[in-house]
Amino acid sequence: MDTKKYVIRQISIFSENRPGRLAAIAHALGEEKINILAFSIAEANGFGVVRALVDHPEKAHDKLLSLGFNIAFTDVIAVHMKDQPGGLYEVAKILGDAGINIEYSYAYSGKEGAVLILRVDLVEDAIKKIKNSGATLLERSVFH
Amino acid sequence: MKFWDPRIEEMPKEDLQRMQYKLLKSLVYRLYSFSPFYHDRMKEQKVHPDDIGKLSDVHKLPFMFKRDLRDNYPDKIFTATKDDLVRYHVSSGTTGKPTVVGYTQNDLNNWSTSLARGLTSIGLGRGDVIQVSYGYGLFTGGLGMHYGAERIGATVLPTSVGNTERQIELMQDLGATAIACTPSYLLHIGEVAEKMGVNIKKDTQLRTGILGAEPWTEGMRNRIQEWLGINAYDIYGTSELSGPMFTECAEQKGFHIWSDIALTEIIDPKTGESLEAGEKGELTITILQKEALPMIRYRIGDITTMEEDICACGRTHPRIQRIQGRVDDMLIIRGINVFPSQVEYALMAIPEVGEHFQIVVTRKGALDDMLVRVELNKESFSDKINDIMKIRQKVEHRLRNSLNVNADVELVEPGSLPRFEGKSKKVIDKRSM
Structure with missing residues (x-):
């Protein structure tokens, strides 16, 4: 199975927890005409990590790096959910049954329905197991 | 040759202390009788030479500070006449007037003797070429x-500073076996040599570095030793004491301070009280044999610890450890003395964070709170919060171990902390605001 086409490049950005940091990141991306497709902020005491799926991850990476940000690529996968009650349960159950541990996750509800974005440790295994369980994975080309 | 002067260097401690007492006693009598400056100082302190009946009575004597030299610029407290002076040295005045130090021939002899013992202790001698x-x-x-x-x-190769390429050529051509310079200049020499295609380790005979005149760390020592294939020894001294004067021995475990030349005390910089061996405090030195510009209980302002045990090399004289900071930079956090340099050393050993830092001290109720802000390195950034929290815990743990006081750590974005030139102001103490 070609698992590579399901691996999506998320950009992860280290940010101090103070006013204006998100604006600085968003402004830089806007300037480069980079569209943010999904995003979340994880916060801890004093700092946060901004995670985003964008249409041009390389361009976003280079731009933010040039501004001095701590930025890294992270491989994530995206699973299609039904946009209705129980939709998340269906997907979560598949992952649980398959023994896949979720490091973190966030979701969005867009044109092509609801999508769960997952950061897991063993990406390839996860892709195979999710495919075998009958769930739909979104291909990288949907995002970039 | 193992010792320059084995009789003195291996002398039993009791004998050394007896010698120190005699030298101190005669120094105090001489200064009380012939130096208006010291006479007045001792009067103010209500101490007479007769009050000095044992070595520990040195505590009764007044302290001397750098400002005493500045206030008496250029030579008002010299105790030798021009006839007897054979040299001046002048230190740069970063905070006001420069200070002038004068030397008699005996002063120069003692200085050279002190260094001769140190250089011998690291294995140098006839046949060596010292650049x-x-x-x-x-x-x-x-x-x-x-x-x-x-x-x-x-054999001395007096290259002085600068013209680094020529220095490297001469090092090769004349077979320098040792170099004396600042650690940062040696690193520069190493870099220039690489650009010239010269491998110091393979293409030169250099095997010893005598490095000092600026603060450096064990980390730098390891790097220099490994990279250049030499043994690097620390050397200590200030112009007020004569100059670079005391070196480590081959054990690399601190500078031997020759007891017949200097009486060393470590004191609490706040109270002026003497501290026990191993306790951290301000280095205070009485130069027992100095004719032109004697120093009694001179407070250098450097923070270190002193070890009194007999060194593995056999020398009985006390050792002081690498300078850990300056008194002026000292912070007191919940009663514990903390130096920014300690924070710096602790951080340098943690690859996940950068070398720049900022200390913010606040007071919550009656308790002091110390926050150390440090930049998270690009290579160590992970998208997982847990990984970053682990780095923060690691930094907090290391700081606690080396400072003996809790410090909160804030990881900040790379490049976000202010950069300073030279002696930086890395502390924001909000308690006094």
Whole structure:
């Protein structure tokens, strides 16, 4: 199975927890005409990590790096959910049954329905197991 | 040759202390009788030479500070006449007037003797070529090392500072076996040599570095030793004491302070009280044999610890450890003395964070709170919060271990902390605001 086409490049950005940091990141991306497709902020005491799926991850990476940000690529996968009650349960159950541990996750509800974005440790295994369980994975080309 | 002067260097401690007492006693009598400055100081302190009946009575004597030298610029407290002076050195005045130090021939002899013992203790002697890349001139480094090296019968290559490519050529052509310079200049030499296609380790005979005149760390020592294939020894001294004067021995476990030359105390910088061996405090030195500009209980302002045990090399004289900071920079956090340099050393050993930092001290109720802000390195950034929290915990743990006080750590974005030139102001103490 070609698992590579399901691996999506998320950009992860280290940010101090103070006013204006998100604006600085968003402004830089806007300037480069980079569209943010999904995003979340994880916060801890004093700092946060901004995670985003964008249409041009390389361009976003280079731009933010040039501004001095701590930025890294992270491989994530995206699973299609039904946009209705129980939709998340269906997907979560598949992952649980398959023994896949979720490091973190966030979701969005867009044109092509609801999508769960997952950061897991063993990406390839996860892709195979999710495919075998009958769930739909979104291909990288949907995002970039 | 293992010792320059085995009789003195291996002398039992009791005998050394007896010698120190005699030298102190005669120094105090001489100064009380002939130096208006010291006479007045002792009167103010209500101490008479007769009150000095044992070595520990040194505590009764008044302290001396750098400002005493500045206030008496250029030579008002010299105790030798021009007839007897044979040299001046002048230290740069970063905070006001410069200070002038004068030397008699005996003063220069003692200085060279001190260095001769140190250089011998690291295995140098006749047949060695010592490249002196400290500045020659008003600064004490170049000339001090020059005469110390000549004293042991080594061949001096007096290159002074600068023209690095020529220094490297001469190092090769004349077979320098040792170099005396600042650690940062040696690193520069290493870099220039690489660009010239010269491998110091393979293409030169260099095996010893005598490095000082600026603070450096064990980390730098390891790097220099590994990279250049030499043994790197620390050297200590200030112009007020004569110049670079005390070196480590081959054990690399602190500078031997020769007891017949200097009486060393470590004191609490706040109270002026003497501290026990191993306790951290301000280095205070009485130069027991100095004719032109004697120093009694001179408070250098450097923070260190002193070890009294007999060194593995056999020398009985006390050792002081690498300078850990300056008194002026000291913070008191919940009663514990903390130096920014300790924070710096602790951080340098943690690859996940950068070298720049900021200390913010606040008071919550009655308790002091110390926050250390440090930049998270690009290579160590992970998208997982847990990984970053682990780095923060690691930094907090290391800081606690080296400072003996809790510090909160804030990881900040790379490049976000202010950069300073030279002696930086890295502390924001909001308690006093």
